[in-house]
Amino acid sequence: MEQQEAPVPALREIVRTCSNPHIARAALRSIGGEFAERFAADASRRDLPSGVLAAGMVRAFATHAADHERRSVEAVAHGADQPVLVGLRYILARGLAAARPNDEAEGTPPAWAICAAREASIRE
Numbered sequence: 001m002e003q004q005e006a007p008v009p010a011l012r013e014i015v016r017t018c019s020n021p022h023i024a025r026a027a028l029r030s031i032g033g034e035f036a037e038r039f040a041a042d043a044s045r046r047d048l049p050s051g052v053l054a055a056g057m058v059r060a061f062a063t064h065a066a067d068h069e070r071r072s073v074e075a076v077a078h079g080a081d082q083p084v085l086v087g088l089r090y091i092l093a094r095g096l097a098a099a100r101p102n103d104e105a106e107g108t109p110p111a112w113a114i115c116a117a118r119e120a121s122i123r124e
Contacts, residue, residue, distance in 0.1 A: 010084060014084050014091065015059075018054065019062070021055040022051060024054035024055040024088075025049065025051025028040070031085050039092060058088070
């Protein structure tokens with residue numbers, strides 16, 4: 001009988017793959033639509049390629065996200081046709097919300113997103 005590998009949790013796979021700016025950029029293209037356009041515009045305002053900004057947000061999430069945020073990524077990705085893209089979109093949407101001025105943001109952004117926004121502003 002063949003031995004099947006256990007499924008890799010979505011977050012681990014997102015961090016493993018999308019921490020690379022080239023893969024993150026390709027994943028953003030796969031997500032597409034208005035979300036990808038808004039993300040690219042935000043990256044452009046920071047004078048960063050979209051893949052670099054996305055990879056930075058993924059790395060910041062991996063390093064600083066609270067357990068409940070990690071569980072949220074797993075929850076939204078669970079059962080999805082494309083769990084990596086769904087989880088990545090969730091992480092990036094939270095990161096973009098943290099980068100908005102306080103009057104536009106909904107609530108206090110998570111610590112990892114603040115770190116990602118700071119790191120992006122340092123590169124400007």
